[in-house]
Amino acid sequence: MELLLQQVMAGLANGAIYACMALAVVMIYQAIDHLNFAQGEMAMFSTFIAWQMIAWGLPYWVAFALTVLVSFVAGVLIDRVLFRPVQNAPILSQIVAFIALFSILNSSAGQIWDFTIKNFPTPFGHKPLFGGTLIDTHEAGMIGVTLALLGLLYLFFRGTRLGLAMRAAAANPESARLVGIRVGWMTALGWGMAAAIGAVAGMLIAPVVFLEPNMMIGVLLYGFAGAVLGGLTSPAGAVIGGFLVGIIENLAGTFIPYVGRELKLTLALILIVVVLMFRPSGIFGRRVVSRV
Amino acid sequence: MTTVPKDAVAGAVPVPVQGSLRVRPTVRHLVVAATIVIAALIPLVAQSFVLFQLTEVMIYGLAILGLNLLTGFNGQFSLGHSAFYGLGAYTAAILIHNYEVSYLWTLPAAGGVCFVVGFLFGLPALRLQNLYLALATFALATAMPQILKFHALEAWTGGVQGLVVDQPDAPDFLPLNTDQWLYYVTLVVVIIMFAAAANLIRSRTGRAMMAIRDNPIAAAAMGINASLYKTLTFGVSALYTGVAGALSALAVAYVAPDSFNIFLSISLLVGLVIGGVGSIPGCLFGGLFVLYVPNIANSLSTGLAGAIYGIILLIVIYVMPAGAAGFTRFALARMQGLRRP
Numbered sequence: 001m002e003l004l005l006q007q008v009m010a011g012l013a014n015g016a017i018y019a020c021m022a023l024a025v026v027m028i029y030q031a032i033d034h035l036n037f038a039q040g041e042m043a044m045f046s047t048f049i050a051w052q053m054i055a056w057g058l059p060y061w062v063a064f065a066l067t068v069l070v071s072f073v074a075g076v077l078i079d080r081v082l083f084r085p086v087q088n089a090p091i092l093s094q095i096v097a098f099i100a101l102f103s104i105l106n107s108s109a110g111q112i113w114d115f116t117i118k119n120f121p122t123p124f125g126h127k128p129l130f131g132g133t134l135i136d137t138h139e140a141g142m143i144g145v146t147l148a149l150l151g152l153l154y155l156f157f158r159g160t161r162l163g164l165a166m167r168a169a170a171a172n173p174e175s176a177r178l179v180g181i182r183v184g185w186m187t188a189l190g191w192g193m194a195a196a197i198g199a200v201a202g203m204l205i206a207p208v209v210f211l212e213p214n215m216m217i218g219v220l221l222y223g224f225a226g227a228v229l230g231g232l233t234s235p236a237g238a239v240i241g242g243f244l245v246g247i248i249e250n251l252a253g254t255f256i257p258y259v260g261r262e263l264k265l266t267l268a269l270i271l272i273v274v275v276l277m278f279r280p281s282g283i284f285g286r287r288v289v290s291r292v
Numbered sequence: 293m294t295t296v297p298k299d300a301v302a303g304a305v306p307v308p309v310q311g312s313l314r315v316r317p318t319v320r321h322l323v324v325a326a327t328i329v330i331a332a333l334i335p336l337v338a339q340s341f342v343l344f345q346l347t348e349v350m351i352y353g354l355a356i357l358g359l360n361l362l363t364g365f366n367g368q369f370s371l372g373h374s375a376f377y378g379l380g381a382y383t384a385a386i387l388i389h390n391y392e393v394s395y396l397w398t399l400p401a402a403g404g405v406c407f408v409v410g411f412l413f414g415l416p417a418l419r420l421q422n423l424y425l426a427l428a429t430f431a432l433a434t435a436m437p438q439i440l441k442f443h444a445l446e447a448w449t450g451g452v453q454g455l456v457v458d459q460p461d462a463p464d465f466l467p468l469n470t471d472q473w474l475y476y477v478t479l480v481v482v483i484i485m486f487a488a489a490a491n492l493i494r495s496r497t498g499r500a501m502m503a504i505r506d507n508p509i510a511a512a513a514m515g516i517n518a519s520l521y522k523t524l525t526f527g528v529s530a531l532y533t534g535v536a537g538a539l540s541a542l543a544v545a546y547v548a549p550d551s552f553n554i555f556l557s558i559s560l561l562v563g564l565v566i567g568g569v570g571s572i573p574g575c576l577f578g579g580l581f582v583l584y585v586p587n588i589a590n591s592l593s594t595g596l597a598g599a600i601y602g603i604i605l606l607i608v609i610y611v612m613p614a615g616a617a618g619f620t621r622f623a624l625a626r627m628q629g630l631r632r633p
């Protein structure tokens with residue numbers, strides 16, 4: 001029982017990161033109906049920027065805030081510069097554009113900061129929380145930051161005019177345009193927010209998986225699994241999906257001998273395929289019906 | 293009823309079809325024949341290393357053709373073809389290393405294994421539309437290296453270490469070294485498989501594949517069994533890529549799990565887009581590109597290949613979305629347009 005509880009708590013901690021990635025994926029999916037295959041690499045790149053700032057001597061939280069800001073601006077720019085020209089192109093071109101971005105970010109991060117593994121600091125420390133063995137302070141910090149982020153997003157989307165405008169632009173672009181909402185800029189804003197959320201996820205997971213250009217590929221896969229499980233049309237669902245996937249990953253790693261620990265990515269693959277086959281709208285998503 | 297004006301009847305007389313349809317194939321045949329002759333003569337003059345590189349070009353071209361059959365002609369996406377390439381390579385390596393099977397038999401074996409696995413993966417893929425299929429195959433490509441390292445399979449796959457593959461020697465009656473022999477084996481396999489693909493596309497089956505790509509609902513209404521053709525195409529596509537993987541195991545003489553990762557899939561995608569989606573000769577151009585461009589990029593600075601790939605991909609989709617093949621067609625059409633009054 002102790003072991004089970006411990007694994008569930010550790011799963012929640014990892015799940016917090018997957019939830020962040022899933023949320024970022026869903027933000028972009030809502031805005032442009034596409035999965036951002038470069039989401040993980042964007043987060044990785046942001047994390048390297050934070051690492052560089054800390055290496056230059058900035059205090060952690062200053063670097064954290066600056067990185068989130070820089071990532072936000074970069075996200076907006078990526079949308080305006082890269083994806084606006086192909087928004088009406090065939091779907092293959094769009095997927096290719098995502099893959100191109102993936103490749104550019106991965107390779108240039110390796111080029112700038114090389115491929116050696118780096119330590120990334122945590123502001124929370126690695127002491128056991130409340131003297132128990134269940135969870136350490138960094139893991140608790142990851143969960144706390146994720147929940148705080150969610151709360152902020154909820155307030156933003158429910159309580160502000162801008163949040164309402166973004167929801168309108170995502171739900172019905174044509175009508176939103178007719179009531180005077182700049183849909184293109186709302187999309188760009190969605191990209192910026194997704195990039196910023198990804199940056200937070202990257203900086204939180206980096207102390208656990210270590211910083212290197214390929215660190216986010218597995219994390220992104222679990223983020224996708226979380227988003228698909230919770231439902232690509234539901235931000236709250238994606239977050240719950242992310243936490244669920246974290247728990248599933250840890251329980252499988254502990255209780256299924258060999259398979260769970262060595263084949264974690266295969267587990268994500270199976271999860272994605274099974275959910276897409278049997279419940280493509282996820283647990284909380286709307287079913288999308290299209291006219292032919 | 294016979295009061296139709298004379299002009300209208302005269303206007304309805306079909307204009308004789310301009311040569312384009314009849315003449316071009318012969319020109320095309322000549323070009324193909326010349327290419328084959330040149331390709332067959334290269335080993336007499338080229339050095340071993342160049343031969344090895346050209347062998348790799350043909351292998352990549354074959355793998356890209358596999359992806360093209362799926363994406364270009366059937367409209368299904370795959371970011372997971374590195375997995376089939378790896379599966380083919382490992383099938384060949386395991387058969388040679390553990391069971392001492394003759395290398396020529398490993399090619400159909402790899403193709404067969406990949407066909408079955410591709411067909412099976414195609415079954416769930418039936419329910420996945422574009423984007424979701426891209427996601428599922430992305431997951432497949434990401435998971436593949438871990439599966440190959442899985443320690444319960446280590447007795448066969450060699451785990452993290454990978455496997456060393458014995459390279460075949462030329463038969464005694466031929467005065468060829470191993471590189472030359474492998475080049476010819478690859479050339480023959482590539483010619484056969486490219487010809488088969490070209491015939492497949494021209495056949496009833498090929499037209500059904502393209503009809504599904506262009507309008508799945510209309511295709512279904514015309515009685516095309518979309519599920520069957522889509523899964524079969526997935527299988528055939530995997531078969532092509534798997535045979536390419538097996539050839540690569542022979543050419544490189546080594547297989548390692550981490551060489552079949554998502555970046556290989558990206559390379560194949562780059563080759564597909566550069567060569568031209570839906571163009572068969574374009575695949576070989578794509579093969580040339582993905583072999584030589586990273587080499588040039590790495591000579592400038594290591595690890596730069598990915599960035600250059602990405603930038604070129606973006607340029608291609610913005611500027612010439614039909615790839616090199618489309619560009620050639622466009623240029624030829626322009627030249628013919630200039631020649632005509």
